[in-house]
Amino acid sequence: MEPTAAIPKPAPSPTEHSQFFWDAAREHKLMIQRCDDCQRYIHWPQLLCPFCQSERLSPAEMSGKGSVYSFCIVNHVFHPAFAVPYSLVLVELDEQPGLRMLTNIVDCPNDAIRIGMAVEVTFEDGDGYTLPQFRPAAAEVQG
Ligand SMILES: [Zn+2]
Structure with a gap:
């Protein structure tokens, strides 16, 4: 089935925590959240590290x-x-x-x-x- 041109694809709705992901994508970079304490990567963007509960999370280029x-x-x-x-x-x-x-x-x-x-x-x-x-x-x- 062909897409209906009159109906646009739903656009992403960035949040305060996912804005970096969409900003990086616009620059053709894949950035994923990383925990500054346990160094694990986290996707999708969250408030707390699911591994160690740290709040110190930063974007990292993949x-x-x-x-x-x-x-x-x-x-x-x-x-x-x-x-x-x-x-x-x-x-x-x-x-x-x-x-x-x-x-x-x-x-x-x-x-x-x-x-x-x-x-x-x-x-x-x-x-x-x-x-x-x-x-x-x-x-x-x-x-
Ligand atoms: Zn962690």
Whole structure:
């Protein structure tokens, strides 16, 4: 089903704690919150470190490299602005086991997505915001 042009995609609504993520995305950087005390990464942005309850959290720039942890292909229209089918993917970032982002895989046919495939961040500039997405890593495309 083709998207309905008259209905825009819903835009992100940054909060005081997630503003840095969206500001960085606009500069095509992937920034993730990191605990200044236990050094663990946290996603999505929170008030307290879920590991040590520290309030000392800071944005940290990521490599943008990761792998597909799990995925599904969405065939049912949940919102008329989104054309189906599309991928809904949990990417585990290389920096920390269990550090996962819900995202899409782009520049890749849906039937080529595999659990464990290496991916890298890419940025989709939208109307007033930029969305971090992932695509197959360069080595994956050649191989
Ligand atoms: Zn911590």
